Amino acid sequence: MAVYKTKGVCSRSIEFEIEGDVVKSVKFNGGCNGNTQGIASLVQGMKVDDVIQRLKGTDCNGRGTSCPDQLAKALEEARA
Numbered sequence: 001m002a003v004y005k006t007k008g009v010c011s012r013s014i015e016f017e018i019e020g021d022v023v024k025s026v027k028f029n030g031g032c033n034g035n036t037q038g039i040a041s042l043v044q045g046m047k048v049d050d051v052i053q054r055l056k057g058t059d060c061n062g063r064g065t066s067c068p069d070q071l072a073k074a075l076e077e078a079r080a
Helices: 035-044 048-055 066-079
Strands: 002-005 011-019 022-030
Touching: 002 066, 011 066, 022 035, 022 048, 022 066, 035 048, 035 066, 048 066
Parallel strands: none
Antiparallel strands: 002 011, 011 022
């Protein structure tokens, strides 16, 4: 299980697990509970590249980032 410290969002960190090129699990610590649970559920079983493509650049109230964008950044960092 990897842990990514988020920046510029309400969630404090994201715990995630990748198996091969597939997202196995995601858990946001903090943030908008219902939304982050929904995102985690939706991306489970998806290919890492597909998750990054869909979520990267998502903005939350003009912050320049969001919890979904932070997940994309975490996955990019993990595959590098």
